Amino acid sequence: MSEPLGMTMHVQAVTLRGRLDDKAWLAFAREAVECIGMEPAGDPAVWHYPIGDGKGGLGMTICQPMTESHLVIETWPDHDGAYVNIGSCKPFSLHLMSEAFDRFELELLETSARSLLSLGVKATEDAAR
Helix, strand or coil: CCCCCCCEEEEEEEEEECCCCHHHHHHHHHHHHHHCCCCECCCCEEEEECCCCCCCCCEEEEEEEECCEEEEEEEEHHHCEEEEEEEECCCCCHHHHHHHHHHCCCEEEEECCCEEEECCHHHHHHHHC
16 A cells, blocks of 8 residues: 655755756756656746845745645856755656756756655654654
8 A cells, every 4th residue: 555645755955067047947947847757836936036135145046846845946156056955755766857957058966865754653753742
């Protein structure tokens, strides 16, 4: 019997080298979601930095919702790169994104260890303490 949807969250992050304009980062977000076999759930939310009072560095944050959870990109054009974080209740493989990295001329610099978070009984009991 399979586990109910939402009981576990598969989390992984990567760092990328490359500079894209805003439109290309948005296209990359959508393509990356599709490459790992997920489905975009609407348009992404986008925030540009610095904000009005000058805080927040330089770049943008893109949150692309997926029917399976989310993909978030933090761009840092002054450092020629970005951080990509993926959280999904469905397992995924980052190597499937290599085609998108190549098409957008992005270099994969680093991959985090895969994490598995759970809403199972033990996690719930620990949180209540």
